[in-house]
Amino acid sequence: MGRMNNFLVLMAFCLLSFASHAAAATGTATFYTPPYVPSSCFGFQDNGVMIAAASDAIWDNRAACGRNYRVRCTGGTNQGVPEPCRGDSVVVRVVDYCPPGxxxxxxxxxxxxxxxxxxxxxxxxxEYEQV
Structure with missing residues (x-):
């Protein structure tokens, strides 16, 4: 009976792990440099440095303001840096708008x-997902 319970726990863990990866959307990321204030969402409020600006893909007419996203690098987009990913993910808060273009x-x-x-x-x- 213990083996069956262990098997069921392992299967549940695998399914939950797969579901969390299936929910992630794909896209691209760039970066911007300080100063980070003022921002479109919070004006002159300092929101730290683990922040982001949302493009039209996730801006949602300002509804993205304050949302947190987990972002993970999946690969490079150019040949200049063959493997840019560092293997970690980061959680950022949307505080600004990345305008058309x-x-x-x-x-x-x-x-x-x-x-x-x-x-x-x-x-x-x-890959990114709202958290």
């Missing part, structure tokens, strides 16, 4: 981008 789905602060990828890459492929 934005080169990415989400524009991360330089500090957030640096945690998940080599800044020399400039633009990376990502």
């Amino acid at each position: 934005c080169r990415s789905t989400i524009d991360l602060s330089q500090e957030a981008f640096s945690q998940i990828a080599d800044p020399n890459a400039g633009v990376i492929n990502i």
Whole structure:
């Protein structure tokens, strides 16, 4: 009976793990540099450095303000930096708007981008999900 319970727990864990990855959307990320205030969402309020600007893909007519997203690098977009990903994910808060013409789905602060990828890459492929 113990083996069956262990098997069921393992299967449940695998299914939950798969479901969390299935919910992630894909896109691209760039980064911007300080100063980070003022921002479209919070004016002159300091929101730290683990922040992002949302493109039209997630802006949702300002509804994205204050949302948190987990962002993970999945690969480079150019040959200049063959493997830019650093293997971690980062959680950022949307505090700003990346206007039309934005080169990415989400524009991360330089500090957030640096945690998940080599800044020399400039633009990376990502998976992201609201948390």
